[in-house]
Amino acid sequence: MADQPGQKGDKGPSLKEQLWDPVAGFGVTFRTMFRKVVTEQYPKEKLPTAPRFHGRHQLNRWPDGLEKCVGCELCAWACPADAIYVEGAENTDDTGTVGEDGTRESGRYSAGERYGRVYQINYLRCILCGLCIEACPTRALTMTNEYELADDSRASLIYEKSDLLAPLLPGMEQPPHPMRLGSDDDYYRGDYQQPVPVPAVPATEEAQS
Ligand code: SF4
Numbered sequence: 001m002a003d004q005p006g007q008k009g010d011k012g013p014s015l016k017e018q019l020w021d022p023v024a025g026f027g028v029t030f031r032t033m034f035r036k037v038v039t040e041q042y043p044k045e046k047l048p049t050a051p052r053f054h055g056r057h058q059l060n061r062w063p064d065g066l067e068k069c070v071g072c073e074l075c076a077w078a079c080p081a082d083a084i085y086v087e088g089a090e091n092t093d094d095t096g097t098v099g100e101d102g103t104r105e106s107g108r109y110s111a112g113e114r115y116g117r118v119y120q121i122n123y124l125r126c127i128l129c130g131l132c133i134e135a136c137p138t139r140a141l142t143m144t145n146e147y148e149l150a151d152d153s154r155a156s157l158i159y160e161k162s163d164l165l166a167p168l169l170p171g172m173e174q175p176p177h178p179m180r181l182g183s184d185d186d187y188y189r190g191d192y193q194q195p196v197p198v199p200a201v202p203a204t205e206e207a208q209s
């Protein structure tokens with residue numbers, strides 16, 4: 001039976017093991033000191049994501065400012081995590097009426113029969129899989145590259161329509177308003193009968209060009 005360490009007859013580590021093994025070990029450390037550092041200094045330094053990274057959602061607009069969402073709920077049905085809640089409502093072609101609570105009750109918000117009156121995404125449930133954006137028939141719903149979604153409040157992780165809607169770009173008009181670019185078919189085909197508003201070039205970009 002072989003002697004166990006510490007037992008009588010155990011000769012301990014050889015001279016090579018005592019001298020060479022620590023040198024070999026520190027050699028690994030020394031070589032690594034000159035390799036390219038891969039540690040990311042987040043959040044001090046933020047690196048760009050991959051172009052098709054699945055981040056926070058966005059509800060898009062047509063060039064005249066109308067919303068692309070038609071409140072069809074296909075995104076909600078496609079979601080495997082039950083993270084989307086949509087309530088559709090009818091568009092009307094009047095100038096819009098305001099209810100007792102100050103919210104608009106009628107008017108045109110999208111270029112379809114209906115629009116998304118209520119739209120919520122619960123980021124406590126969302127797994128950012130992207131199935132909802134594949135299901136959307138009007139490309140109203142897309143995903144941005146924004147990934148900083150952490151919060152310490154459950155309520156603030158339920159994003160409302162106002163949090164998800166794309167901002168109004170120069171040349172766009174805040175809905176409700178009539179369809180400015182043609183019929184609803186023209187919108188869906190991108191074959192506008194009226195000139196598309198040309199976004200004004202921001203002053204900073206003018207100065208750079
Ligand atoms: S990304 Fe996936 S989990 Fe998140 S809302 Fe869309 S379908 Fe649901």
Ligand code: SF4
Nearest residue numbers: 069070072073075136
């Ligand atoms: S985002 Fe797209 S799929 Fe979802 S309700 Fe609006 S139009 Fe329908």
